[in-house]
Amino acid sequence: MSDNFELALQLLGIGMATVFTILFLVILIGDGIIKFVNRFLPEAQKPVKQARATSSAVISSSKMAAIVSAVQIVTNGKGRITSIEKQ
Amino acid sequence: MSDNFELALQLLGIGMATVFTILFLVILIGDGIIKFVNRFLPEAQKPVKQARATSSAVISSSKMAAIVSAVQIVTNGKGRITSIEKQ
Amino acid sequence: MSDNFELALQLLGIGMATVFTILFLVILIGDGIIKFVNRFLPEAQKPVKQARATSSAVISSSKMAAIVSAVQIVTNGKGRITSIEKQ
Amino acid sequence: MDILRKLYDMTAFSNLIDNPAPLLMLAVGAVLLYLGIKKQYEPLLLIPIGFGVILANLPGAGMGIVPGDLIELGDHKYMNLFEIAHEYGIMNYLYYSLIKTGLLPPIIFMGVGALTDFGPMLRNLKLSLFGAAAQLGIFTILLIAIAVGFTPNEAGSLAIIGGADGPTAIYTTIILAPHLLGPIAIAAYSYMALVPVIIPFVVKLTCSKKELMINMKEQDKLYPSKHEIKNLKAVKIAFPIVLGIVIAFFVPSSVPLLGMLLFGNLVKEVGANTFRLADAASGPIMNAATIFLGLTVGATMTSEVFLDFKTLGIIVGGFFAFAISVFGGIFFVKAYNVFSKKKINPLIGATGLSAVPMASRVANEIALKYDTKNHVLQYCMASNISGVIGSAVAAGVLISFLG
Amino acid sequence: MDILRKLYDMTAFSNLIDNPAPLLMLAVGAVLLYLGIKKQYEPLLLIPIGFGVILANLPGAGMGIVPGDLIELGDHKYMNLFEIAHEYGIMNYLYYSLIKTGLLPPIIFMGVGALTDFGPMLRNLKLSLFGAAAQLGIFTILLIAIAVGFTPNEAGSLAIIGGADGPTAIYTTIILAPHLLGPIAIAAYSYMALVPVIIPFVVKLTCSKKELMINMKEQDKLYPSKHEIKNLKAVKIAFPIVLGIVIAFFVPSSVPLLGMLLFGNLVKEVGANTFRLADAASGPIMNAATIFLGLTVGATMTSEVFLDFKTLGIIVGGFFAFAISVFGGIFFVKAYNVFSKKKINPLIGATGLSAVPMASRVANEIALKYDTKNHVLQYCMASNISGVIGSAVAAGVLISFLG
Amino acid sequence: MDILRKLYDMTAFSNLIDNPAPLLMLAVGAVLLYLGIKKQYEPLLLIPIGFGVILANLPGAGMGIVPGDLIELGDHKYMNLFEIAHEYGIMNYLYYSLIKTGLLPPIIFMGVGALTDFGPMLRNLKLSLFGAAAQLGIFTILLIAIAVGFTPNEAGSLAIIGGADGPTAIYTTIILAPHLLGPIAIAAYSYMALVPVIIPFVVKLTCSKKELMINMKEQDKLYPSKHEIKNLKAVKIAFPIVLGIVIAFFVPSSVPLLGMLLFGNLVKEVGANTFRLADAASGPIMNAATIFLGLTVGATMTSEVFLDFKTLGIIVGGFFAFAISVFGGIFFVKAYNVFSKKKINPLIGATGLSAVPMASRVANEIALKYDTKNHVLQYCMASNISGVIGSAVAAGVLISFLG
């Protein structure tokens, strides 16, 4: 038990030291990334090209409303949009 | 290695022949099905009964259009409806 | 086979008796719960707090209320929005 | 010519010449797809099952489920799942990890629970008893099946078709007679789809017009029930918890099925705080489980398994199990009506076998045919839902005694 | 009488008479359900856990998790998953395939990552340090637990409750002391739910009104930080990648947790191109994982396991682990304020233990009580989120030294 | 100093000093992330793969996939999955249960099927043949790879990159040469992303302006096809069923891939009745499969595996496999045009390799560059989709002869 207690004491030191070290590194890393990006990538990326599989998520709701209305008129209320994807 | 090379040569022949055969069959099958359906099932199927579990799909599109518009107005274009279910 | 037939006869008795017992208990339990709740919890619970993990649904509750109302009006109370996501 | 020989060996034609039986099974698969697609019989299950039958019987494709004794090593040891995948392919991997372990039926029941509303049952609690009477087909067919020579385990699996509940039938069969899984699953789902035919058929044989015109709402007015429910939400939350515990004391072997059903129901009734869980249980989890259950159950139907006299017995026996269950429910209503002033429409007995909610809809239509104002749907739902509990309990009894 | 005997054997009453302890556990399960449903303490976890406790303690149902030594065959060999399912049922199958393998906590962390926004932390990077200070409870309770007789491994599992992070606590316990999984998970989630009680309690004991009124925005104006972030999206994308790599060099044992967290965060921050993945990680995958984690962790709590003196130790120790962590965060702020001109509100230390985002909301409410214009939420979120990293690192240290 | 020694042992620096090769692999992972995030090359796959590479090469984290011979016990026995998880951690658990069993590629193909529309192909059936011609790269590179010293199995895995289909390439490699999985998956997805470069490159080398200006619609008017499709829905439902059966007779080894693709397509085409299944297959199931496939395939790329001369061969060979496939399609169109009055635009041959639908879009843009009214998209889609079938069949041939 005495051994275990010593281990626990060591872990108190090691553990808190490690946690502080890591979160200090978090600060350094975050700071470094911000500086790097501010210097080399200061502008926001251009709007991304549409990835193939995610295209379902990009129809704006206004367009969707228009599409849905159109479908309804054309199909006389029998059609249903199950998903809209950009081609 | 000479054996392996012969195997590879064989596979070049067998492989391309098989692929062509299969895609030729695709044409025949597609053609056959189209002819069969044109002859025996020329009309589109009647609108299907609603399956039990798919009842979530029963909001009519006109209502959906209205809902979508409403969402769009309210969320200033940022919201998206991912699904609507009947209660 | 004679043994098996006897087993089957026993199961006919045991089985139907058990099923009736259980569904009789269902009635008792249901009745008991209703009486208990009527007596000790007669009022509906207050509206629940939002659970933490659902906080990803970042549409504010006022906007959501507006959307839900719109849906309710349009669908005549039959529609339900199950989720809304920001784009 | 060596190359042509190799080419020929690659194809499945030599297998077909050795054993053309799979061609017949492809036809069986096609019939199931026809029933699911064109006739719209339980399409969510019959289409995956039908496709699974086809996959399993494509010679040389290695998609058919191998018999369980190939997995058994003796001395309570079994091949591990990685070895099964390695030796017998992905379909056996899915089957032995998801089905043979008994996992998917309770998982699907969790989703069913999250879609079930006990409200109609709680509002007409007494009608639950007819969900007991309508399990008669199970135990009657058990008797008959044993009489005609099925082993008790096989008879139990056949009989549970009369419970009119897919996951319950599959779960029971996995435990009692896994070699019959394919035909039993198909019979169960087919007859569930045929409920619009079976119920009117039995009703016509057994009920008079006068009985079918009994108006439940008027009876309620004449003989009002004692209490209203003041806080339905609280009742609905407490009900699955208490019910689960009490049933478990009596039939612990029904817990894997009923426990998961009631858990699914609980997270649904709790509402917004556990909406994510209810949504997952009844959405992606249940849908994925349905796909893999359907495909693998279909894939158990290799020609050796299916082209057996027992398959015919299952098809015939399954029908009678359904019919006798419907009859049991109706008969019990009639017996009840003899002793009670407050009369009950026998259609409410007919729906006790479950097949929720189609049985109730069919019964409602029959009632409306005799009296356009006699809506019995909500009353039928009470016995209908209790029939789910009834057959899960019956399954528990069968598993306890035969498993 | 043979038939009645059989009937009685089918029920669970004989089991109950032999050992009535499960009844007590059913009450424990009911209490957890009450806390989750009525008190709304972490309902997404406590309801499945509570239901799992009930399922596990239904006598004869076979839903309780069996001890790990039944799975061990000696000589580094274990029963395979198919045998576990066959022998011990679906609950053990789920537990031994999803939990005992350590799979679900990192999977849930992936979902947490896809829901986490490092924005507030990046805008107030220095406040991250308080997420380190607030891990004090972990290592203090480790010391105390060992002092009172817990083994080092058990003490490590108990201590990690002070990290205020469910998946981290569960992952650590799976590795260090799986027999304590149930009580530790419950303590962790219960105290996370009790953060609105624990934080105000510690704050009241340690902070003056003047300290609590420190206005961070004004401090920012007085002592402005040096740089703005010109391209937040690029920073947010680079951050999880670089962070993951660097932390891994120092504490590689934290990678299963932190790596998955940061992966989930990355696919979220990339945006539309990987929306499908972020959506799956934080939606169906995380919800399904939560259901199965909750049920099976609950099912570890059989009466033999739970009704042990150690459970009491965990409940008491867990509370102090939380309280000391809160204290550690506050104390470090006070120490910092001694040396710095730019003062920091001690509430920002109090939220360093994590319990995102509830701790921050609670802290914000406290601040607003003293000054209705003093919104500290965004500042608290910085230390709050860093506390997630802090406790995962602490877990890595414990696993390295004790695992 | 004992404590500092322990602290140092906890970190990964000693591992790094022993073997700094993982640092190079971290750079490889970073490059893949850069391609996926910034260049938007197949982000859904390359980002998880890139992150998986990083996780696998974090020293001491235990997230790298161990070679298959560590799992093999000899005598057709393997470690069980629980032991794999216990011994080698969650990443190996995921890899050996989901990938090495061959499960995920067919599962992803099911989702691809549920997203595929055979309509354009059915409307221009004859163009399907070009989906055969464009598999030329596969078998040519097979020959060359064997010539330069790859084993036949490795050469088969390398060659299948020319099929331009991720799941097909991965499935084939799992069976033939799992140790090359990482580089082959990356080459396959990278070159698919590079289709907008590769197709124009080959087209420019081989096609004249006159050929590229062939207007398919005008050709259709000049030489109209014989029949219209009166009931497209019925055709689309029957097509996957009949096609699946017939192909299986010829190349049964392609069934795990094609069968699942066609099942997914069937449940999509059936419509509302099986919408839940199609939605699950193409949504949560496919997304979850993509995450775990990407991470674990990436995690196979430990430095020992990747830093090998064969990796270079795969990168170079993969490029030529793509290019030769494109060339094969174009060349076959040219040959066809020699004998036919109705001319075909060679771009339709170029899209036969698959990489749906990007290849078609790229081809369409090329056509529009020469004639702004010459929309060839729908025609290209016909050969493009048939190329998916073509490469799955080619995979079946390779597996039959080499597996």
Ligand code: NA
């Ligand atoms: Na039933």
Ligand code: NA
């Ligand atoms: Na924490």
Ligand code: NA
């Ligand atoms: Na292809």
